[in-house]
Amino acid sequence: MRASITHVLGARPNFVKAAPVIRALAALGHEQRIIHTGQHYDERMSDIFFVQLGLPEPDVNLGVGSGSHARQTADVMVGLEREFTEHSPSVVVVYGDVNSTVAAGLAAVKLGVPLAHVEAGLRSFDASMPEEWNRRLTDQMCDILFATSPEAIGFLAREGRPVDAVHLVGNPMIDTLLANLEKFDASYGSRAHGLTGKYVVATLHRPANVDSPPRAAELVAALHEVAAEHDVIIPLHPRGRATLTAAGLLDSPRVHVVDPLGYIEFMSLVRGAAAIVTDSGGVQEETTLLRVPCLTLRPNTERPITVTSGSNRLVTRDELASAVLKATNDGPYAGELPPLWDGQAGPRIARILTRWLGSESADD
Numbered sequence: 001m002r003a004s005i006t007h008v009l010g011a012r013p014n015f016v017k018a019a020p021v022i023r024a025l026a027a028l029g030h031e032q033r034i035i036h037t038g039q040h041y042d043e044r045m046s047d048i049f050f051v052q053l054g055l056p057e058p059d060v061n062l063g064v065g066s067g068s069h070a071r072q073t074a075d076v077m078v079g080l081e082r083e084f085t086e087h088s089p090s091v092v093v094v095y096g097d098v099n100s101t102v103a104a105g106l107a108a109v110k111l112g113v114p115l116a117h118v119e120a121g122l123r124s125f126d127a128s129m130p131e132e133w134n135r136r137l138t139d140q141m142c143d144i145l146f147a148t149s150p151e152a153i154g155f156l157a158r159e160g161r162p163v164d165a166v167h168l169v170g171n172p173m174i175d176t177l178l179a180n181l182e183k184f185d186a187s188y189g190s191r192a193h194g195l196t197g198k199y200v201v202a203t204l205h206r207p208a209n210v211d212s213p214p215r216a217a218e219l220v221a222a223l224h225e226v227a228a229e230h231d232v233i234i235p236l237h238p239r240g241r242a243t244l245t246a247a248g249l250l251d252s253p254r255v256h257v258v259d260p261l262g263y264i265e266f267m268s269l270v271r272g273a274a275a276i277v278t279d280s281g282g283v284q285e286e287t288t289l290l291r292v293p294c295l296t297l298r299p300n301t302e303r304p305i306t307v308t309s310g311s312n313r314l315v316t317r318d319e320l321a322s323a324v325l326k327a328t329n330d331g332p333y334a335g336e337l338p339p340l341w342d343g344q345a346g347p348r349i350a351r352i353l354t355r356w357l358g359s360e361s362a363d364d
Helices: 012-027 047-052 069-086 099-110 130-141 150-158 172-179 188-193 213-227 241-246 263-271 282-290 304-308 317-330 345-363
Strands: 005-009 032-036 091-095 115-120 144-147 166-168 199-203 231-235 255-258 275-278 294-296 312-314
Touching (some): 005 099, 047 263, 099 130, 172 282, 282 312
Parallel strands (some): 005 091, 091 115, 231 255, 294 312
């Protein structure tokens, strides 16, 4: 017999998106089960997020750790097949576009378990990105699709997803940001890391930016150019650390490399920044709400609403330094926020899931 709503979480962006959904479902009295796949296994990159976001302790941690895309995805599928068989869920909820997400979808659909995707329909249309395939494949398997932005609805329609399965709910990542806003201390950068005056935060981990030594050298040269004017602090993902260091990242005294930070610490650092350089997805949205100029070092983004709103700009390595320095001079983003960024995405998702589960029970 199916009972609980099962959430599958694999990496830190998932935790931020899931927290308001889990909280809202709990308020409606639903039984829930949380599976942490262990895709991010460093304590700073996973466990601390559960504590800071008030998430319940996971019911199980699969502990898959790192590995190739194929091995990681396969290990998650095997572990989840066992979990879904032993604890048959009423619905599995997945988040974002990490390997754990598509693995959960494959495990669920092959067992006939209903699937819901939070952050459905985002597309970069860059087939070289593993995350793009994770997004597309997951959405094809889903019974319920929760879109965070209007353009996602059109993308899902073009891919043949049923209109009645798609729901525009807003952005649960923004729910978490608003719920914790008072905890973000803009003075954290100067207090904890000795940053003076205006400073720039950089988060860089994508293979196109950090795997190739020549490209890493170009990136480091651009960051050093920025550091001639402002301190640059980089919470450095394990991916790319050796390549960027070998390219001379630490040769500038105003470039500060730190280990990955907890959610509260990182968002405090961002809140006090004059600009952000990133190749991450979620950071583009978080900076929009915090009104910190964002320069995204990618040729495309699955979050175009941040570009059209004016808070985010796509840049190349060649133009990075000049774009960052211009942004620090122009000051905070002052435009309108995207629709439904009101802190109520979690409750909307919970209500829709409740109605859907009720209709499914009535059909049995």
